[in-house]
Amino acid sequence: MSVSETRRIRLPRPAHRIPSWLRLPLEWFALPILIVLAWSLISIVAPNPRFPAPAMIGDAFVENWINETFLTDVLPSLGRLGLGILLAIVLGIGVGVLVGSIKWLRELLEPAFEFFRAVPPPMIVPVLVMVLGADDTMKVVVIAAGAMWPILLNTIEGVRAVDQVQRETARAFQLQRWHRLCFITLPSASPQIMAGVRQSLSVALILMVISEMFLASSGLGYRIEVFKQNYAYAPMWSIILLLGLVGVLLAVLFQIAERIVLTWYRGLKEAERA
Amino acid sequence: MPDETLLKVDHLGKRYGDFEALRDISFTAGRGELVCIVGPSGCGKTTLLKIIAGLLAPTSGVVELDGARVTAPHPRMAVVFQEYGRSLMPWMTVRGNVELPLRHTTPKAQRRERSQAALEAVGLGEAAGKYPWQLSGGMQQRVAIARAVAYDPEILIMDEPFAAVDAQTRADLEDLVRDLWAKLGVTVLFVTHDIDESVYLGERVVVLSMTPTVVQEDLVVDLPRDRDQITTRALPRFTELRTHVYEQIQRAKLEAGRAV
Amino acid sequence: MRGTSTARRLRPVLLGVTGVLAFLVIWELATRLGWVNARYVPPASETLAALGAFLLDRHFWRMVGDTMVTWAIGMSIATIAGIVLGTVIGLSPFLRSATRTTIEFLRPIPSVAIIPVAVVLLGPDRDASLVIVVFATFWQVLIQVLYGVADVDPVARDTQRSFGIGAFHRFFHLVFPTALPYLMTGIRLGATVAMILTVTGELLIGAAGIGRLLMERSTVGDYAGVYAIVVTAGLLALGINLVVRVVERRVLAWHQSVRGEVLV
Numbered sequence: 001m002s003v004s005e006t007r008r009i010r011l012p013r014p015a016h017r018i019p020s021w022l023r024l025p026l027e028w029f030a031l032p033i034l035i036v037l038a039w040s041l042i043s044i045v046a047p048n049p050r051f052p053a054p055a056m057i058g059d060a061f062v063e064n065w066i067n068e069t070f071l072t073d074v075l076p077s078l079g080r081l082g083l084g085i086l087l088a089i090v091l092g093i094g095v096g097v098l099v100g101s102i103k104w105l106r107e108l109l110e111p112a113f114e115f116f117r118a119v120p121p122p123m124i125v126p127v128l129v130m131v132l133g134a135d136d137t138m139k140v141v142v143i144a145a146g147a148m149w150p151i152l153l154n155t156i157e158g159v160r161a162v163d164q165v166q167r168e169t170a171r172a173f174q175l176q177r178w179h180r181l182c183f184i185t186l187p188s189a190s191p192q193i194m195a196g197v198r199q200s201l202s203v204a205l206i207l208m209v210i211s212e213m214f215l216a217s218s219g220l221g222y223r224i225e226v227f228k229q230n231y232a233y234a235p236m237w238s239i240i241l242l243l244g245l246v247g248v249l250l251a252v253l254f255q256i257a258e259r260i261v262l263t264w265y266r267g268l269k270e271a272e273r274a
Numbered sequence: 275m276p277d278e279t280l281l282k283v284d285h286l287g288k289r290y291g292d293f294e295a296l297r298d299i300s301f302t303a304g305r306g307e308l309v310c311i312v313g314p315s316g317c318g319k320t321t322l323l324k325i326i327a328g329l330l331a332p333t334s335g336v337v338e339l340d341g342a343r344v345t346a347p348h349p350r351m352a353v354v355f356q357e358y359g360r361s362l363m364p365w366m367t368v369r370g371n372v373e374l375p376l377r378h379t380t381p382k383a384q385r386r387e388r389s390q391a392a393l394e395a396v397g398l399g400e401a402a403g404k405y406p407w408q409l410s411g412g413m414q415q416r417v418a419i420a421r422a423v424a425y426d427p428e429i430l431i432m433d434e435p436f437a438a439v440d441a442q443t444r445a446d447l448e449d450l451v452r453d454l455w456a457k458l459g460v461t462v463l464f465v466t467h468d469i470d471e472s473v474y475l476g477e478r479v480v481v482l483s484m485t486p487t488v489v490q491e492d493l494v495v496d497l498p499r500d501r502d503q504i505t506t507r508a509l510p511r512f513t514e515l516r517t518h519v520y521e522q523i524q525r526a527k528l529e530a531g532r533a534v
Numbered sequence: 535m536r537g538t539s540t541a542r543r544l545r546p547v548l549l550g551v552t553g554v555l556a557f558l559v560i561w562e563l564a565t566r567l568g569w570v571n572a573r574y575v576p577p578a579s580e581t582l583a584a585l586g587a588f589l590l591d592r593h594f595w596r597m598v599g600d601t602m603v604t605w606a607i608g609m610s611i612a613t614i615a616g617i618v619l620g621t622v623i624g625l626s627p628f629l630r631s632a633t634r635t636t637i638e639f640l641r642p643i644p645s646v647a648i649i650p651v652a653v654v655l656l657g658p659d660r661d662a663s664l665v666i667v668v669f670a671t672f673w674q675v676l677i678q679v680l681y682g683v684a685d686v687d688p689v690a691r692d693t694q695r696s697f698g699i700g701a702f703h704r705f706f707h708l709v710f711p712t713a714l715p716y717l718m719t720g721i722r723l724g725a726t727v728a729m730i731l732t733v734t735g736e737l738l739i740g741a742a743g744i745g746r747l748l749m750e751r752s753t754v755g756d757y758a759g760v761y762a763i764v765v766t767a768g769l770l771a772l773g774i775n776l777v778v779r780v781v782e783r784r785v786l787a788w789h790q791s792v793r794g795e796v797l798v
Contacts, residue, residue, distance in 0.1 A: 009696070027631040035636070050655055104549060111550035112557050118775065119768035120733040123745070126752050127764060131574045165360035172327055172353040173375035173425065183374060187365040202644070206734070209646045213738060228650040236650040240643060247642025264365040264405060271407040 052234040060234035061241055064223075077219045078246065080136065081208045084143025088200055092148040093193060096155025097185065106156060117153055121146030121203050122210050129214055139211040139219075146207045147200040154196025158189025191265050194258050201250050209243070280305045280461050281326070281429055286335035288321055295321050297486035299335070303429070308455050308462045310472035312519060313482030313490075314527050319465045320356075322487070323433045326463065327353050339429065349379070352422035354432040358415040362406040368393065369402040372421045379425070392424035393417075395457070396450060412443035416450070423454060429461040437467065445503050448475055452501060469523065473497075473516045474506060481522045484530030491522050576758040584758035585765060594747065601743035601770070604660055605732045608667030612724060613675050615668070617717065620679025625709070630680070641677070645670040645731050646738070653739055660742065663735030670731045671724040678720025682713025714789050718782040725778045729771050744770075 036054045043053035052060075065074060099106050099113075125142055132138040162185055170180050186193075212221025220243070227235045281303040288296040295318045303309045313319050324330040326337050328347040337344040339351065352375075355361040362371050372389040380388060393399050396416040406414050415435055422430055432451070436444040448471060455462050466472050472479050473495055481490040495515060497506060506512055558578045564570045565577040576584075588594040623629045645666040652662035686709055694704050736745020744763055751759035 024631075027628070028635045031632050031636050032639070050651075107546040107549040108553040108556075110553075112553045115554070115768050115772060118771040119764055120730040120771060122730065122734040122737055123748065123764050123767050126737070126748060127760060130752070130757065130760070131571070163360050165355060165357050166363065168329060169353075169355065169361045171329055172347050172351075172355075173421075174347050174349060174378070175375065176378050179374070179377055183366070183377075184363065187363065190365075202642070205642075205644045206646055206730075209644060210734065210738065213646070224647070224650055228653065231654065233651075233654070236654070240647045240651065243647040244639055244643040247644060248639055251638070251642050264407075267405060268364045268407045 050233055052237060056234045057237045057241060060232075061238040064235050064238055065242055069223075073219055073223060074242075077208060077212065077221075080139050080219075081143060081204060081246075084140045084208070085147060085201065085204050087140065087144035088146075088148035088151055088204065089197060091144065092151025092196065092200070093155050093186075096152045096193075097159055097181065097189075099152075100156040100159025100189075101185070106160065110153075110156065113149065113153055113156075117149035121207055125207065125210050125214055129211075134214070139208070142211040143204050143207045147204040150199035150203065151193065151196040154192045154199075155189060158192030159185055161192070162188045187264075190261055194262060198254055198258075201254060202247075205243075205247060205250065278304045280307075280340060281463065282336075282338040283326060284336045284338065286322070286325060286332050286337065288318070288325060288330070289333045294486040296325075296332075298488045299482075301480050301489055301492055303461055303463060306459050306461055307477055308452070308464065308475060309478045309480060310476030311463065311465045311480045311482065312467065312469060312472040312523070313487070314484055314523050314530075315467060317482045317484050317526075318487045319467070319482065320433055322482075323431060323463070323465050327351055327431050329353075350428040352425040352427035352430055354415075354418050354422050354430070354435045356434045356437055358411065358418045358435070358438070359406075361418055362414060362421075364405065364407050366405075367402065368398065368404050368406060368409070368417050368420075371406065371417060372402075372424050375421065375425050388424045388426070389420075392420040395423060395454060396420045410443075411439050412447060415439060415447060419447075419450070419454070423458065423460075427460060429463060430455075432462065432464045434465055434467060436471070444471070449503065451475060469516055469519050470507070473512060473519060474501065474503075479515075479519060481519055481526070483526040490526050493519065493522075574757060576761060580758040581761040581765065584756070585762035588759070588762055588766070597742065597744050597747045598766070598770070600660075600741075601732055601736065601745070604663055604667065604735070604741065604743060605728050605774075608664050608671055608732060609721075609725060609728045611664070612668045612671035612728065613721060616672050616675025616679055616720065616724070620676045621683060621709070621713075624680045624683030624713075630684075637673075637676070641673045643669075646734060649735075649738055658740045660735075662739050663732065663741035663743075666735055667728050667731040671728040674724035674727055675717070675720040678716045678723070679713060682716030683709060685716065686712045711789060715786055718785055722775075722778045722782055725774055726771065729774060733767060 039051075040053050040055065043051060047053075099109055124145060128138055128142050128145065132141060166184055166188065170184050175184070209221045209224065212219035213225050214221070220239070224236075224239055226232075227239065279302045283299055283301050286296055286299040287294070299322060301309075311319060311322070321330065325332050326344070328337075328344050328351070331345070339348055344351075363374070366374065369386075369389050372392055373385045376385045376388060390399065390402065393402055396419050398413060398416050398420060401409065401413065401417075406417060409417070418435070436447050439447065451462065451464070452475060454460070464472070464475055466475075476495050479491075479493045479495055481493065482488075483490040493515070497509065497511060497515070561578040565575055623633055648666055648669060649662070652665040656662040656665065690708055691704065694708060699707075732743065733745045735741045736743035736747075737749060738745075740746055740749070744767055748760055748763045751757075751763065
């Protein structure tokens with residue numbers, strides 16, 4: 001190819017003239033702000049009671065949640081959610097480590113477990129309501145019963161897949177059983193386990209809402225029902241906002257936990273990639 | 275004179291169903307000796323080592339350490355595996371890794387001392403707070419060696435520890451092994467496929483045959499005690515010995531071809 | 535070596551089946567011996583009988599069909615939307631950055647929160663159900679496609695550009711093969727989520743399907759029927775998961791053989 005035929009390459013455009021410290025926050029918040037503004041505009045120009053203006057949703061949010069309902073409804077709901085998740089983690093990891101370590105036990109139970117996991121969690125709500133009645137225990141049990149499967153099955157897989165050489169090292173140095181569990185098995189399985197915990201969080205949230213929608217006299221789910229039956233539009237949207245915030249909160253908490261537990265894993269993966 | 279034999283391997287055999295991996299292995303290692311085991315690829319060196327370390331059970335024969343039979347991993351034995359990357363725990367620091375086996379042997383106060391001393395002995399005194407994956411391959415293997423040394427064993431068992439390391443690093447690590455051996459007075463059983471390495475390191479070289487494996491030859495290496503990479507390897511005696519070992523291994527391969 | 539190799543391969547299968555059977559036996563005993571209140575937990579045998587009866591019931595199959603149709607429609611809409619938006623956003627660093635907060639806020643919203651709004655807008659049937667199915671499933675596909683598009687090897691991309699390969703061809707020969715495994719993961723995750731939300735919609739909104747059937751049976755006090763439907767749902771979900779995995783393996787096997795076409 002002669003020199004005159006070489007293709008001209010376009011250099012990348014120079015950086016925007018917006019100062020760098022402003023760019024990132026701008027990019028992050030521009031779209032949400034735009035959406036809220038557009039929505040507000042449309043609700044002025046073409047109002048629809050079913051799509052209240054963001055301002056009205058904001059009002060409904062404050063009115064409904066930033067008062068004593070916070071203590072009587074939101075906090076208890078979140079408390080049950082937290083308890084359910086905790087229970088799911090303890091059961092999931094506890095049983096998972098046991099089953100994952102014993103080969104015949106794993107082969108015996110894994111198919112049955114996979115079936116239990118496949119059952120759509122919301123379906124067990126009416127069942128458990130029948131069996132346990134509609135009280136707080138039931139709600140926590142529902143959350144734990146549904147959320148524990150991803151953790152359980154992931155733990156089994158993680159424990160099963162502990163590196164052979166690491167296992168041999170443990171044997172060669174005569175590590176005690178407890179040390180083996182704490183310093184080899186669990187850390188080795190932790191990436192898998194954390195992945196399971198992440199999946200279980202969304203299940204837990206759905207179950208919290210549904211279990212309260214079914215038969216409750218308080219809690220977020222109950223409130224959703226009340227609003228629905230009263231055709232209270234702005235409050236209905238405020239629920240979405242509230243649950244969105246709860247979801248984000250859970251996601252952030254999880255990321256913090258993951259950062260702590262899996263620092264080594266990230267470092268390892270980066271080193272491998274290099 | 276007290277009994278000089280520390281390790282006794284007596285007519286060791288290992289079968290897997292119809293397949294006879296090891297037929298009849300017998301040799302001894304004296305207290306404070308550095309014995310190298312070398313053999314052609316696939317002759318079951320690692321299997322033999324695992325049986326000696328108590329990780330695998332033989333189908334016939336005995337392994338004795340200090341007169342007592344070895345049927346399981348022994349507190350006076352420490353192992354250095356070939357795959358250092360998978361033998362060190364990536365979620366623990368270097369110090370954590372070195373101290374892990376000490377958790378059930380040593381009270382907390384002394385653990386730090388022991389691990390630090392071991393790390394310094396391998397030249398990694400500064401790296402205690404790092405993670406294994408932050409270190410190079412050679413350094414990771416040093417950590418594994420430090421871990422074994424900190425365990426304060428009577429016999430150090432090393433399974434082709436430098437096979438996965440580049441040549442320059444390997445030379446440094448070989449010298450490190452001889453240094454540690456001289457300093458600590460520990461018995462070393464060193465398995466390798468590298469003939470030159472076996473002659474350079476060992477006081478004795480046990481040459482294995484092909485499967486079904488027997489001891490082809492038990493050779494004394496009469497090189498001076500003080501060795502270094504340049505002069506020792508240039509010695510005529512070195513060349514004689516390595517050629518001899520090489521010929522033995524070639525013979526082993528040929529005989530395997532002829533045998534049923 | 536103990537046992538032939540066939541026996542050894544069969545062992546996990548046998549043990550697994552034994553496990554399931556053991557569970558059924560324990561279930562039966564628990565109810566018959568009164569460990570569990572038999573009024574609310576019918577014995578396994580009754581549940582299986584109810585299941586058998588369902589299999590002969592046209593109404594049951596119609597409900598199963600409704601569930602599957604809702605699932606299929608929801609999956610399709612969510613997958614297409616996920617692919618389109620995921621590709622468009624993923625290929626533009628600006629869009630990726632601009633939409634990040636919006637996505638990270640909308641994504642964790644549990645679909646169930648949208649139920650009241652959906653019902654009020656669209657009435658208590660399939661359409662409202664589809665809204666929550668699509669909403670939840672869409673994110674699964676979108677996130678995976680975003681990962682996939684972001685995973686394009688910049689060296690390969692720059693090489694192709696410097697050879698004058700246009701954007702259109704680059705898409706097919708570079709972006710698509712790279713993102714395909716991620717897309718399959720997204721579809722697999724989305725399939726499960728879609729099933730869960732389909733059933734949820736039937737339970738809570740009353741859309742036609744096995745969820746509604748469950749509520750019907752529950753109101754009538756047919757507990758064996760309720761449990762039979764739960765078992766059905768589990769089997770359906772397992773079946774879907776199996777099919778998706780097989781498809782995923784097939785598609786990726788082809789992908790592997792074609793992978794060499796990603797020019798570097």
